[in-house]
Amino acid sequence: RKEVEQDPGPFNVPEGATVAFNCTYSNSASQSFFWYRQDCRKEPKLLMSVYSSGNEDGRFTAQLNRASQYISLLIRDSKLSDSATYLCVVDHSYDKVIFGPGTSLSVIP
Amino acid sequence: DAGVTQSPTHLIKTRGQQVTLRCSPKSGHDTVSWYQQALGQGPQFIFQYYEEEERQRGNFPDRFSGHQFPNYSSELNVNALLLGDSALYLCASSPRQGNIRYGYTFGSGTRLTVV
Numbered sequence: 001r002k003e004v005e006q007d008p009g010p011f012n013v014p015e016g017a018t019v020a021f022n023c024t025y026s027n028s029a030s031q032s033f034f035w036y037r038q039d040c041r042k043e044p045k046l047l048m049s050v051y052s053s054g055n056e057d058g059r060f061t062a063q064l065n066r067a068s069q070y071i072s073l074l075i076r077d078s079k080l081s082d083s084a085t086y087l088c089v090v091d092h093s094y095d096k097v098i099f100g101p102g103t104s105l106s107v108i109p
Numbered sequence: 110d111a112g113v114t115q116s117p118t119h120l121i122k123t124r125g126q127q128v129t130l131r132c133s134p135k136s137g138h139d140t141v142s143w144y145q146q147a148l149g150q151g152p153q154f155i156f157q158y159y160e161e162e163e164r165q166r167g168n169f170p171d172r173f174s175g176h177q178f179p180n181y182s183s184e185l186n187v188n189a190l191l192l193g194d195s196a197l198y199l200c201a202s203s204p205r206q207g208n209i210r211y212g213y214t215f216g217s218g219t220r221l222t223v224v
Contacts, residue, residue, distance in 0.1 A: 004151075034213075043199055043215035044152065087151055096165040097142065097201075097213065099151040 001026050003098045004090050010104035017078045021103050023071040023088030032091035033064055035073045037084045038102065044087055047073075078107045113138075113202050113216035121222045122190050130185040130219045134202030138214070141183040143175060144199040146218070152199055158183050159205075187221075195223045 006023045013019050025033075033050035048055065050062040050071055061074040071088055088100035114133040122128050134141050140159045144152035154167035158177035177183045181202075187194055200216045 006151075043217050045215070046213065096154060096157065096167070098154060099144070101151040 002101075003027065003092060004088055004100035006086075006088050006100040007103045009102075010106060012106045012108060013078055014108050015078055015080060017107075018074065018076045019078055019105060020075075021073045021086050021088070021105075023073075023100055025069050025071070025088075025090045025098075027090070027092050028066075028069060030069075030090045030092055033062075033071050034089040034091075035060075035062060035071075036087040036089055036099070038087055039084050044099075047086070075105075078105075080107050080109065083107045113200055113214050115198075115200050115216035115219050117219060118217070119220045119222075121224060124190055124192060124223055126190050127186065127188045128190060128221060130187075130198050130200075130221070131182065132185070132200030132202075132216060133182045134200075135214045138202035138204050139181050140203045140205060141177060141181065142201045142203070142213075143183070143185045144201065145169070145194075146197040146199055148196075155185070190223045192223050195221060197221075 004025050035047040036044040037047045038044040048057050048062055050064045052064050054063045059076045063072045083106050085102040085104045087102045090098050092098040112135050116131045142157040143155040146152040155169050156166045157164045161177045172188045174186045197218045197220050199218045201213050203213050
């Protein structure tokens with residue numbers, strides 16, 4: 001089993017749609033969880049951290065379920081500018097951070 | 110405040126050659142991690158350096174080695190290059206070992222092509 005797995009994608013959605021990305025991780029001892037965004041041929045950039053209580057940043061909502069070892073990202077009212085690859089990131093151990101394979105999102109006019 | 114700086118931005122090498130990639134971390138950061146990202150895949154962890162020592166290593170052969178200098182900058186060396194080593198190599202820095210809660214900043218990467 002891979003350490004971090006994500007929906008294979010790609011996701012093609014119309015503007016204004018709500019889209020959800022899912023991620024699972026294998027190491028139950030993992031402590032920190034993040035979503036990164038990567039634009040084509042650019043470096044990854046932190047989108048948001050994921051907390052046990054769930055957290056929201058504008059149109060973006062992240063959820064963590066430690067029992068199921070599952071992380072999600074919900075994007076509401078999708079914009080064209082949301083088109084990118086979304087990477088699930090898990091702090092696998094104290095000094096080893098693991099990225100998922102990413103899920104590509106295209107928001108269509 | 111400069112972010113993470115990587116050099117060179119692009120590189121073309123021949124199979125069997127050796128390559129050195131360089132990274133200067135963000136000001137205030139002392140930990141450097143290296144990742145390999147093949148086209149269409151997520152970044153794969155190569156190793157992390159802190160206090161001039163390799164602290165953790167991913168599933169990469171010994172052909173991949175690194176170094177961290179007293180000023181926290183780092184190098185990634187790859188020997189005996191294979192076609193499969195063609196990828197974007199990303200350097201990420203953080204304020205202290207493992208503590209990415211305060212920010213894990215990536216450089217723009219070095220795109221290596223092996224022919």
